[in-house]
Amino acid sequence: MLLKNRVAIVTGGAKGIGRAICLRFAGEGCDIVVNALHVEGARKVADEVKAMGRESLAIGADVSNSAEVNDMVEQTVKKFGKIDILVNNAGGISQATGGGIENTTDEDWDRIVGINLKGQFLCCRAVVPHMKKNRYGKIINVSSMGAIHPPAPIVHYHSAKGGVISLTSNLAFELARENITVNAILPGPVRSEFFTEMLKGMSEEEGKAFFKMLDNRVPMLRMGMPEEIAGVALFLASELSSYVTGESINAGGGLPLTPRDD
């Protein structure tokens, strides 16, 4: 058991990568606060965690709203008495239109940077005092390979994920002497509902071709699975990584290398 009796908050834990992290951590003995934008989705995963014999709390909160984030952290401390691990996983692009610089409205920029960068800042700011008190903490920020190797012009989202890399190294520097490690994961394309919006309006054939294109962009010639990102998160949440901080780990099947063309 790599996380026995630890307490973790996983944002965006209702599905995809976040859900896989919740279940992987629970399997290692961790109690889990499952956050999602809407509490119903979080409850389903919290029930799965409980069925594995661990404690769980479902909290609906928008990570880009500081009052909701602070309330989530207060509820966590009230129930569990501490926070050992924060996984800043909530994110995506489904709540915006556009992507190229000329189509990106002020509102889209603010919303997407709000969810994907400010949300991570707000969650870190809220948990750090509790981690400092115990002189223990593991913060894992989910960035994206798109921050350094964009597959398409999506300027708000990729810029926010680039900011996450910088947030990670800055917080790691600030918090190292408090025994709080801060690291980031950069997933390549992973099979999840992340792509749902992009698939809207595509036929089944077009959808298949879209996923095939994503497979072929990766040197390993396949998209990743949520569980493969959860494995990296487990390493960063456990004592296996006790002397690692400020790192941004590529988890992209070989990206940013280009695939062989033979």
Ligand code: NAD
């Ligand atoms: P997903 O769409 O399946 O899950 C995203 C989760 O974030 C959902 O549970 C959603 O409710 C939650 N969320 C969105 N906005 C939120 C908000 N404001 N407050 C609270 N929760 C919110 O996508 P996923 O693939 O599991 O994505 C997880 C993370 O991985 C995201 O940060 C995403 O940007 C990142 N990522 C995904 C991929 C990919 O290809 N799937 C690639 C690189 C990075």
